[in-house]
Amino acid sequence: MPVVLVIWMVVWPIISAIVRTIWRPDASGAYGFNLDTYIFFFTDRYSLDNLSLTLWTTGICAILLLVICLPIALYLRFSAGRLPAYVQGLAIFPMFVPSIILSYAFIRVLGPNGMVDLILNAAGLPKIRTPYLTPWGPVIGLVWDNIPLTVLILLAGLGAVTNQSVEAARDVGAGPIRVFWDIILPRLGNSILVALSFTVLGLFSAFTLPYVLGPAAPEMMGPFMQRTFRDLYDPLNATTQAVIAFGFCLVFGLFYVRSVAKNRTP
């Protein structure tokens, strides 16, 4: 049953999208192999700018997520008591906030004359240069939104690191950095890869946050596809954009599949 569902709702639409963009009627109505929309995309400055902004946002978000979530996950793994429970609750919290609510809250807090500006002003400091409507708006929003998933995956990976191994390393005089680098990181590599491929897949198709918080142009692929489809009444080019986005996601998907496969083999 799940296999049928996957074929019906995932595999079939992909094949149909690819086929419909490369095998379609020309002006005279005869069906034939046609790569025009792809050539247009890859020669069109505007489309390429959108693609590179998406890649840039995805890359920056992935790095920031790792930098933020790894320390949180390490802290949660190696400490006990009440405080870590609160920290964990706080780290998981963004999962329960719909992104549209997050977007408007973001405008209220980090937007022009928002809460941050009011606090800075009260302290006699100058206003911030607001990230709202710049590429950094979606970056901040997306990082916040993706923290729970990344923390959870990393935390699961850290479960593979036994307390004994860490204690053994400490007994022979290893410092915290040495323990992290030689004991924890080798066991965690796989989880980091999984976490990254998961978040990258989510970031690539992000819509609400880039749409509400990002600049008008260049736009990320999500809003770009939606606009091409709905406002330009151009399903063909929208499908082409989707296939191209899918191609990039496929690469990260393969990373994930490979790492799962590697784990299975003893």
Added chain:
Amino acid sequence: MKRRDFMIAAGTAAGALMIPRIAFGAEGVIDWYTSSDQNVMDFWTNVVKPKFEAANPGITINLVDGGDNAGLQAIAERALAAMQTKSDPQADFFEGFDARQPVGAIDAGLWTDISAAGLSNYSRINPLALDIPQNMPYRGSQVLLAYDTTKLDPANAPKTWADLIAWIKANPGQFIYNRPNKGGSGGNFVRRAIYEANGNDPTKFQVDNFTAEAGEAALTPAWDILKDLAPSLFDGGAYTSGNTQSIQLLGQSAVTMIPAWSDQALSAIAQGVLPETTGLVQLSDLGFPGGFTRLTIPTNATNHALSLKLADFVLSEEIQSAVLTELGGFPGVSWDYVSPELRERFKDVIPASIPVFPGGDWEKAINDGWYRTVAPNVDPNA
């Protein structure tokens, strides 16, 4: 209660809740869907529905809020699929929709050509509002300027396009409009610039006179006006992604002036989203364009004849006057068909003409051209 019993009970309850949803469209019950906001839903609930039902005993309107355009599109797609399988679409009437959606629906014959449906009031419709015959306009509203009177004295508020441009340039960072495809306030600001670049003559733009060359000739000078304006906008050329976000920025005092829909600005002031000190002004050389909200009726509707009757009813003087008085919108019919005292009462508030920019290919060209030409002025790394 055991877990298993609970699951069964919960499942039964959930199933019972779903029954009305899978019921077939009933004779005499018009299944009506809207993409509009709550104020429009209230208008239909409190004004149109009781009046129509009183005039047509035994007929009821089932008012359903479809959420937004995407919600109605899903229902329209269901109607299109039902047409192919010759089953019941369970939808009779769409308020605030565009028959161009879903793609291919017109060719498939999903939407009724209302101009040929023999409505007695059809000839009353304001000719400027007509789009394609499958879309029936019935109410409109217009964009105007909303500004902060604590920062700008109403006496100095711009009254012409030239004044507005001069004001924006003299006050850099104090004006923002939204992306033209993400809400009509920015969309019609852009269209006003297009009029300005083409001798302020709205008759030059018709739904059927778009060609690639005409588009190029008419739009390029307008893009130049807007590009020239960009550095003086908020944040050196930022554009909000919707009407609401513009109002939010004005409410946060981040900007001094925005273009806004008349009805949306009035309700924002009434709800306190915008302060009492918000001023509204319309340009007097040529007003900002307005837009009309349209109805569509699927040809395979169970209550097709009744839906047409309702569409005709909505164009009557009674409802069209209520659009003005109850909804704060503009009538979809020509002004001659609104009661004389209302015409008198609103004559100062409403300009003699609402420029209406056509949709269709012009809209496509504007949406694409603006994004490619005007928007990239924003330096992504700034």
